[in-house]
Amino acid sequence: MQMIKFTYDFELERIEELINASDAKCVGLQLPEGVRTIAAGLVEHITGRTDAEVIISGNSCYGACDIDTGLLNVVDILFHFGHTPYFRSYLSPADMRKVHYIELRSEVDVKPVAEKAVDELEGETVCVVSTLQHVHRLTDVKTILEQHGKKPETGKSPRLMYEGQVLGCDFSAVALPCDEVLFIGSGSFHPAGLALYTGGRVVAADPFTTELKIFNGEAERKKRYMAIARACDATSIGIIIGMKSGQFNLVEARRLKDSAIERGKRAYLIAMNDIIEERLLGYRVDAFVNTACPRLTEDISVEVPVLSAREFEIVLGLRDWENLI
Ligand code: SF4
Numbered sequence: 001m002q003m004i005k006f007t008y009d010f011e012l013e014r015i016e017e018l019i020n021a022s023d024a025k026c027v028g029l030q031l032p033e034g035v036r037t038i039a040a041g042l043v044e045h046i047t048g049r050t051d052a053e054v055i056i057s058g059n060s061c062y063g064a065c066d067i068d069t070g071l072l073n074v075v076d077i078l079f080h081f082g083h084t085p086y087f088r089s090y091l092s093p094a095d096m097r098k099v100h101y102i103e104l105r106s107e108v109d110v111k112p113v114a115e116k117a118v119d120e121l122e123g124e125t126v127c128v129v130s131t132l133q134h135v136h137r138l139t140d141v142k143t144i145l146e147q148h149g150k151k152p153e154t155g156k157s158p159r160l161m162y163e164g165q166v167l168g169c170d171f172s173a174v175a176l177p178c179d180e181v182l183f184i185g186s187g188s189f190h191p192a193g194l195a196l197y198t199g200g201r202v203v204a205a206d207p208f209t210t211e212l213k214i215f216n217g218e219a220e221r222k223k224r225y226m227a228i229a230r231a232c233d234a235t236s237i238g239i240i241i242g243m244k245s246g247q248f249n250l251v252e253a254r255r256l257k258d259s260a261i262e263r264g265k266r267a268y269l270i271a272m273n274d275i276i277e278e279r280l281l282g283y284r285v286d287a288f289v290n291t292a293c294p295r296l297t298e299d300i301s302v303e304v305p306v307l308s309a310r311e312f313e314i315v316l317g318l319r320d321w322e323n324l325i
Pocket of ligand 1: 062063064065066167168169292293294295296
Protein backbone atom coordinates (compact mmCIF):
# COMPACT_ATOMS: atom_id res chain seq x y z
CA MET A 1 0.00 0.00 0.00
CA GLN A 2 1.23 3.49 -0.85
CA MET A 3 2.51 5.29 2.24
CA ILE A 4 0.77 8.61 2.90
CA LYS A 5 2.86 11.43 4.33
CA PHE A 6 1.02 14.71 4.67
CA THR A 7 1.61 18.35 5.52
CA TYR A 8 -2.07 18.51 6.41
CA ASP A 9 -4.15 16.57 8.88
CA PHE A 10 -6.34 14.30 6.76
CA GLU A 11 -8.11 12.88 9.83
CA LEU A 12 -7.72 9.33 8.53
CA GLU A 13 -8.98 7.67 11.70
CA ARG A 14 -12.12 9.80 11.71
CA ILE A 15 -12.76 8.99 8.05
CA GLU A 16 -12.44 5.27 8.76
CA GLU A 17 -14.76 5.52 11.79
CA LEU A 18 -17.40 7.43 9.86
CA ILE A 19 -17.37 4.93 6.99
CA ASN A 20 -17.68 1.98 9.34
CA ALA A 21 -20.31 3.64 11.55
CA SER A 22 -22.51 4.49 8.56
CA ASP A 23 -21.88 1.13 6.90
CA ALA A 24 -21.19 3.07 3.69
CA LYS A 25 -20.62 0.88 0.66
CA CYS A 26 -19.68 3.70 -1.69
CA VAL A 27 -17.56 6.67 -0.57
CA GLY A 28 -16.94 9.94 -2.44
CA LEU A 29 -13.82 12.11 -2.06
CA GLN A 30 -13.79 15.75 -3.09
CA LEU A 31 -10.39 17.41 -2.86
CA PRO A 32 -9.12 20.88 -3.73
CA GLU A 33 -6.73 20.84 -6.68
CA GLY A 34 -3.65 21.50 -4.54
CA VAL A 35 -3.91 18.17 -2.71
CA ARG A 36 -5.10 15.88 -5.50
CA THR A 37 -1.66 14.31 -5.67
CA ILE A 38 -2.57 12.28 -2.62
CA ALA A 39 -6.00 11.17 -3.91
CA ALA A 40 -4.79 7.74 -5.02
CA GLY A 41 -3.03 7.20 -1.68
CA LEU A 42 -6.21 8.12 0.16
CA VAL A 43 -8.22 5.61 -1.86
CA GLU A 44 -5.72 2.88 -1.09
CA HIS A 45 -5.75 3.81 2.59
CA ILE A 46 -9.56 3.65 2.78
CA THR A 47 -10.02 0.48 0.72
CA GLY A 48 -7.29 -1.22 2.76
CA ARG A 49 -9.20 -0.61 5.99
CA THR A 50 -12.87 -0.72 5.02
CA ASP A 51 -15.08 -2.65 2.60
CA ALA A 52 -16.15 0.53 0.79
CA GLU A 53 -15.62 1.38 -2.84
CA VAL A 54 -14.21 4.91 -3.33
CA ILE A 55 -15.00 7.39 -6.11
CA ILE A 56 -12.87 10.55 -6.48
CA SER A 57 -14.58 13.69 -7.77
CA GLY A 58 -12.69 14.76 -10.90
CA ASN A 59 -14.50 18.08 -11.13
CA SER A 60 -13.12 21.42 -10.04
CA CYS A 61 -13.60 22.20 -6.35
CA TYR A 62 -13.43 25.89 -5.49
CA GLY A 63 -14.76 26.13 -1.99
CA ALA A 64 -17.31 25.22 0.62
CA CYS A 65 -19.96 26.44 -1.80
CA ASP A 66 -18.99 23.71 -4.22
CA ILE A 67 -20.19 20.27 -3.12
CA ASP A 68 -20.18 17.84 -6.04
CA THR A 69 -23.92 17.15 -5.95
CA GLY A 70 -23.72 14.77 -8.93
CA LEU A 71 -21.31 12.53 -7.04
CA LEU A 72 -23.27 13.00 -3.82
CA ASN A 73 -26.27 11.38 -5.55
CA VAL A 74 -24.40 8.13 -6.17
CA VAL A 75 -22.38 7.70 -2.95
CA ASP A 76 -23.48 6.84 0.59
CA ILE A 77 -21.08 9.31 2.18
CA LEU A 78 -18.97 12.16 0.78
CA PHE A 79 -15.79 13.59 2.31
CA HIS A 80 -15.24 17.20 1.27
CA PHE A 81 -11.68 18.32 2.05
CA GLY A 82 -10.28 21.75 2.82
CA HIS A 83 -13.39 23.69 3.85
CA THR A 84 -15.89 24.13 6.67
CA PRO A 85 -19.67 23.91 6.08
CA TYR A 86 -21.05 26.69 3.94
CA PHE A 87 -23.15 29.32 5.65
CA ARG A 88 -25.81 29.29 2.94
CA SER A 89 -27.29 25.83 3.05
CA TYR A 90 -28.05 24.78 -0.48
CA LEU A 91 -28.27 21.06 0.26
CA SER A 92 -31.32 19.23 1.58
CA PRO A 93 -31.05 18.05 5.22
CA ALA A 94 -30.70 14.45 3.96
CA ASP A 95 -27.83 15.42 1.66
CA MET A 96 -26.19 17.50 4.41
CA ARG A 97 -26.06 14.38 6.58
CA LYS A 98 -24.10 12.54 3.88
CA VAL A 99 -21.39 15.24 3.65
CA HIS A 100 -18.47 15.31 6.08
CA TYR A 101 -15.96 18.15 6.04
CA ILE A 102 -12.27 17.40 6.58
CA GLU A 103 -10.66 20.74 7.37
CA LEU A 104 -7.10 19.91 6.31
CA ARG A 105 -5.40 21.82 9.09
CA SER A 106 -1.81 22.46 8.24
CA GLU A 107 0.91 21.03 10.44
CA VAL A 108 3.41 23.68 9.30
CA ASP A 109 4.84 26.02 11.96
CA VAL A 110 3.76 29.60 11.20
CA LYS A 111 6.19 31.23 13.64
CA PRO A 112 9.18 31.60 11.25
CA VAL A 113 7.15 33.50 8.65
CA ALA A 114 5.44 35.57 11.35
CA GLU A 115 8.88 36.63 12.67
CA LYS A 116 9.88 37.59 9.14
CA ALA A 117 6.64 39.51 8.54
CA VAL A 118 7.20 41.76 11.57
CA ASP A 119 9.88 43.71 9.66
CA GLU A 120 7.41 44.45 6.86
CA LEU A 121 4.61 45.70 9.10
CA GLU A 122 4.43 49.48 9.11
CA GLY A 123 1.47 50.09 11.40
CA GLU A 124 0.85 49.47 15.07
CA THR A 125 -2.58 47.86 14.98
CA VAL A 126 -2.47 44.79 12.78
CA CYS A 127 -5.45 42.63 11.89
CA VAL A 128 -4.34 39.00 11.63
CA VAL A 129 -6.37 36.64 9.46
CA SER A 130 -5.93 33.35 7.67
CA THR A 131 -7.60 30.64 5.70
CA LEU A 132 -8.93 27.56 7.44
CA GLN A 133 -5.62 25.69 6.99
CA HIS A 134 -3.68 27.92 9.40
CA VAL A 135 -6.39 29.56 11.48
CA HIS A 136 -5.61 27.35 14.52
CA ARG A 137 -2.10 28.90 14.57
CA LEU A 138 -3.12 32.56 14.73
CA THR A 139 -2.52 32.71 18.48
CA ASP A 140 1.17 31.97 17.79
CA VAL A 141 1.28 34.79 15.24
CA LYS A 142 -0.38 37.25 17.60
CA THR A 143 2.05 36.37 20.41
CA ILE A 144 5.02 37.14 18.12
CA LEU A 145 3.50 40.45 17.05
CA GLU A 146 2.92 41.46 20.68
CA GLN A 147 6.53 40.61 21.51
CA HIS A 148 7.53 43.17 18.86
CA GLY A 149 5.29 45.90 20.24
CA LYS A 150 2.40 45.49 17.78
CA LYS A 151 -1.27 45.39 18.65
CA PRO A 152 -2.74 42.36 16.86
CA GLU A 153 -6.51 42.20 16.40
CA THR A 154 -8.76 39.51 15.00
CA GLY A 155 -12.46 39.56 14.27
CA LYS A 156 -14.89 36.79 13.44
CA SER A 157 -17.31 36.49 10.57
CA PRO A 158 -20.77 35.48 11.81
CA ARG A 159 -20.97 33.16 8.82
CA LEU A 160 -17.70 31.29 9.36
CA MET A 161 -16.62 28.86 12.06
CA TYR A 162 -13.40 30.32 13.41
CA GLU A 163 -12.05 33.63 14.64
CA GLY A 164 -9.74 35.13 12.02
CA GLN A 165 -10.99 32.81 9.26
CA VAL A 166 -11.56 34.39 5.86
CA LEU A 167 -13.02 33.15 2.59
CA GLY A 168 -12.57 34.75 -0.80
CA CYS A 169 -16.17 35.97 -0.48
CA ASP A 170 -16.09 36.83 3.22
CA PHE A 171 -13.44 39.10 4.72
CA SER A 172 -15.51 40.30 7.64
CA ALA A 173 -13.00 38.77 10.11
CA VAL A 174 -10.92 41.86 9.43
CA ALA A 175 -11.28 43.93 12.56
CA LEU A 176 -11.57 47.46 11.23
CA PRO A 177 -10.16 49.98 11.89
CA CYS A 178 -6.62 48.62 11.75
CA ASP A 179 -3.43 50.04 10.29
CA GLU A 180 -2.86 47.03 8.05
CA VAL A 181 -3.65 43.37 7.60
CA LEU A 182 -1.35 40.38 8.05
CA PHE A 183 -2.61 37.41 6.06
CA ILE A 184 -1.16 33.99 6.89
CA GLY A 185 -1.54 31.66 3.91
CA SER A 186 -0.60 30.89 0.34
CA GLY A 187 -1.46 32.41 -3.05
CA SER A 188 -2.78 35.81 -4.13
CA PHE A 189 -6.51 35.07 -4.17
CA HIS A 190 -7.18 35.98 -0.53
CA PRO A 191 -4.66 38.81 0.07
CA ALA A 192 -5.68 40.61 -3.14
CA GLY A 193 -9.31 40.34 -2.03
CA LEU A 194 -8.41 41.60 1.44
CA ALA A 195 -6.65 44.62 -0.07
CA LEU A 196 -9.70 45.32 -2.22
CA TYR A 197 -11.99 44.93 0.79
CA THR A 198 -10.02 47.13 3.20
CA GLY A 199 -8.55 49.53 0.66
CA GLY A 200 -5.33 49.34 2.72
CA ARG A 201 -2.03 47.52 2.87
CA VAL A 202 -1.92 43.73 3.23
CA VAL A 203 1.20 41.74 4.07
CA ALA A 204 0.78 38.15 2.88
CA ALA A 205 3.01 35.64 4.67
CA ASP A 206 3.23 32.11 3.28
CA PRO A 207 4.15 29.59 6.01
CA PHE A 208 5.12 26.92 3.45
CA THR A 209 7.68 29.01 1.53
CA THR A 210 8.23 31.73 4.21
CA GLU A 211 7.86 34.27 1.38
CA LEU A 212 6.22 37.65 1.93
CA LYS A 213 4.19 39.65 -0.60
CA ILE A 214 2.69 43.10 -0.27
CA PHE A 215 -0.75 43.98 -1.66
CA ASN A 216 -1.93 47.53 -2.03
CA GLY A 217 -5.60 48.32 -1.55
CA GLU A 218 -5.59 51.43 -3.72
CA ALA A 219 -4.02 49.53 -6.61
CA GLU A 220 -6.52 46.68 -6.29
CA ARG A 221 -9.46 49.09 -6.21
CA LYS A 222 -8.09 51.05 -9.16
CA LYS A 223 -8.12 47.87 -11.29
CA ARG A 224 -11.79 47.36 -10.52
CA TYR A 225 -12.68 51.02 -11.13
CA MET A 226 -11.02 50.77 -14.54
CA ALA A 227 -13.01 47.64 -15.42
CA ILE A 228 -16.25 49.38 -14.38
CA ALA A 229 -15.38 52.49 -16.39
CA ARG A 230 -14.72 50.37 -19.50
CA ALA A 231 -18.07 48.58 -19.06
CA CYS A 232 -20.00 51.86 -18.95
CA ASP A 233 -20.05 51.98 -22.77
CA ALA A 234 -21.11 48.34 -23.17
CA THR A 235 -24.36 47.79 -25.07
CA SER A 236 -24.39 43.98 -25.05
CA ILE A 237 -23.85 42.05 -21.83
CA GLY A 238 -23.28 38.36 -21.10
CA ILE A 239 -24.66 37.58 -17.64
CA ILE A 240 -23.01 34.48 -16.25
CA ILE A 241 -24.95 32.06 -14.08
CA GLY A 242 -22.69 29.76 -12.06
CA MET A 243 -24.08 26.23 -12.11
CA LYS A 244 -22.07 25.13 -9.09
CA SER A 245 -24.75 24.31 -6.52
CA GLY A 246 -23.74 26.91 -3.92
CA GLN A 247 -23.08 29.65 -6.49
CA PHE A 248 -26.29 29.34 -8.51
CA ASN A 249 -28.28 32.58 -8.41
CA LEU A 250 -30.78 32.76 -11.25
CA VAL A 251 -32.88 35.38 -9.47
CA GLU A 252 -29.93 37.78 -9.34
CA ALA A 253 -29.00 37.04 -12.97
CA ARG A 254 -32.56 37.75 -14.16
CA ARG A 255 -32.74 40.94 -12.08
CA LEU A 256 -29.56 42.26 -13.67
CA LYS A 257 -30.67 41.20 -17.14
CA ASP A 258 -34.03 42.98 -16.76
CA SER A 259 -32.34 46.12 -15.40
CA ALA A 260 -29.91 46.14 -18.32
CA ILE A 261 -32.70 45.75 -20.88
CA GLU A 262 -34.71 48.55 -19.22
CA ARG A 263 -31.68 50.80 -19.85
CA GLY A 264 -31.57 49.96 -23.54
CA LYS A 265 -28.85 47.30 -23.43
CA ARG A 266 -28.96 43.78 -24.82
CA ALA A 267 -28.36 41.11 -22.21
CA TYR A 268 -27.97 37.33 -22.44
CA LEU A 269 -27.94 34.70 -19.70
CA ILE A 270 -25.04 32.24 -20.00
CA ALA A 271 -24.84 29.24 -17.65
CA MET A 272 -21.57 27.47 -16.93
CA ASN A 273 -19.94 25.31 -14.28
CA ASP A 274 -16.40 26.63 -14.37
CA ILE A 275 -16.03 30.35 -14.94
CA ILE A 276 -12.67 30.39 -16.65
CA GLU A 277 -11.23 32.36 -19.55
CA GLU A 278 -11.67 29.62 -22.18
CA ARG A 279 -15.42 29.50 -21.48
CA LEU A 280 -15.79 33.22 -22.17
CA LEU A 281 -14.12 33.28 -25.56
CA GLY A 282 -16.14 33.71 -28.76
CA TYR A 283 -19.19 35.53 -27.39
CA ARG A 284 -19.96 38.82 -29.12
CA VAL A 285 -20.64 40.87 -26.03
CA ASP A 286 -19.04 44.07 -24.75
CA ALA A 287 -18.87 42.95 -21.12
CA PHE A 288 -19.60 40.00 -18.84
CA VAL A 289 -21.25 40.07 -15.45
CA ASN A 290 -20.52 37.24 -13.04
CA THR A 291 -23.31 36.33 -10.60
CA ALA A 292 -21.43 33.33 -9.14
CA CYS A 293 -18.33 33.41 -6.92
CA PRO A 294 -17.47 37.12 -6.69
CA ARG A 295 -13.73 36.48 -6.62
CA LEU A 296 -13.57 34.57 -9.90
CA THR A 297 -14.15 37.83 -11.73
CA GLU A 298 -10.83 39.29 -10.65
CA ASP A 299 -8.77 36.39 -11.92
CA ILE A 300 -10.16 36.39 -15.45
CA SER A 301 -8.32 38.21 -18.19
CA VAL A 302 -10.30 38.48 -21.45
CA GLU A 303 -10.57 41.38 -23.88
CA VAL A 304 -13.84 42.71 -22.51
CA PRO A 305 -14.40 43.71 -18.87
CA VAL A 306 -15.77 41.08 -16.49
CA LEU A 307 -17.67 42.63 -13.60
CA SER A 308 -19.20 41.37 -10.40
CA ALA A 309 -22.92 41.96 -9.80
CA ARG A 310 -22.14 44.93 -7.51
CA GLU A 311 -19.86 46.47 -10.09
CA PHE A 312 -22.50 46.10 -12.78
CA GLU A 313 -24.99 47.86 -10.53
CA ILE A 314 -22.68 50.88 -10.69
CA VAL A 315 -22.76 50.71 -14.50
CA LEU A 316 -26.56 50.58 -14.36
CA GLY A 317 -26.74 53.53 -11.97
CA LEU A 318 -28.20 51.35 -9.19
CA ARG A 319 -25.22 51.79 -6.85
CA ASP A 320 -22.82 54.63 -6.07
CA TRP A 321 -19.11 54.26 -6.85
CA GLU A 322 -18.35 54.78 -3.15
CA ASN A 323 -20.37 51.67 -2.27
CA LEU A 324 -18.44 49.25 -4.45
CA ILE A 325 -17.36 47.13 -1.45
S1 SF4 B 1 -18.19 31.78 -3.46
FE1 SF4 B 1 -16.03 31.77 -4.14
S2 SF4 B 1 -14.87 32.59 -2.44
FE2 SF4 B 1 -16.89 32.01 -1.64
S3 SF4 B 1 -16.66 29.92 -0.86
FE3 SF4 B 1 -17.32 29.75 -2.99
S4 SF4 B 1 -15.42 29.62 -4.19
FE4 SF4 B 1 -14.87 30.37 -2.15
